[in-house]
Amino acid sequence: SRCREPPPFQREMAETGNGERGWVLLGLETQTSPGPMKFVFFNIPQIQYKNPWVQIMMFKNMTPTPFLRFYLDSGEQVLVDVETKTNKEIVEHVRKILGKSEETLEREQQERQQLSHPANFGPRKYCLRECMCQVEGQVPCPGLVALPKEMTGKYRAALRASAKD
Known part of the structure; x- marks a missing residue:
């Protein structure tokens, strides 16, 4: 009965792949299968790293079978039974139902x-x-480094005018 309502101190969550937001409750029994324990040890830190705003709560030894419960922004709850699955199967299943x-x-x-x-x-x-001037080997911006006078329009115009005279 403790797992039914999200706590009042829930913070804003990161979006999951399908545009929903959610947090996870994990109930797990240590004696059933090693898959959920490996999932908690190896994959929960990775999920937290990739989704820093998703709140993950783990409740140990509260239920006879391990499960994952996701609360989405739409109010929908997704319950995943992980009792006989390996950690890789759990990751693939969660990615399939909630991931991009x-x-x-x-x-x-x-x-x-x-x-x-x-x-x-x-x-x-x-x-x-x-700017193109930031590419190595290109002429720097005239605003930062003065161009050689041979490359300026004023100098060229003055050369043409003196050549005509």
Whole structure:
């Protein structure tokens, strides 16, 4: 009965792959199978690292069978039985029901690669370089370093005018 309502001190959560937000309650019995214990030891820290705003609460030895319970923003609860599963099966199952699809992950990776491509120029928020002058071997910006006078328009115009005279 303790696991039914989220606590009042719940903080804002990070989005899961399908746009929902949630937190996890884990009830586990240590004597049933090693899969849930390995999941807690190896995979919970990884999930916390990738989703820093997701609250994860672990309740040990409160129920006879281990389970995962996810509370989503829509008010929906997702209950996953993990009694006979290995830690890899648990991770794959949770990724399948709550994680982003392979197409979404691939599309986001493509977008990140496009933004970080060295040939793109623009604001630092979107690109690696703001100006062509930041590329090694290019002429620096005249606002930062004065150009040689042979490269300025005034000098060339003065040369043409003196050549005509």
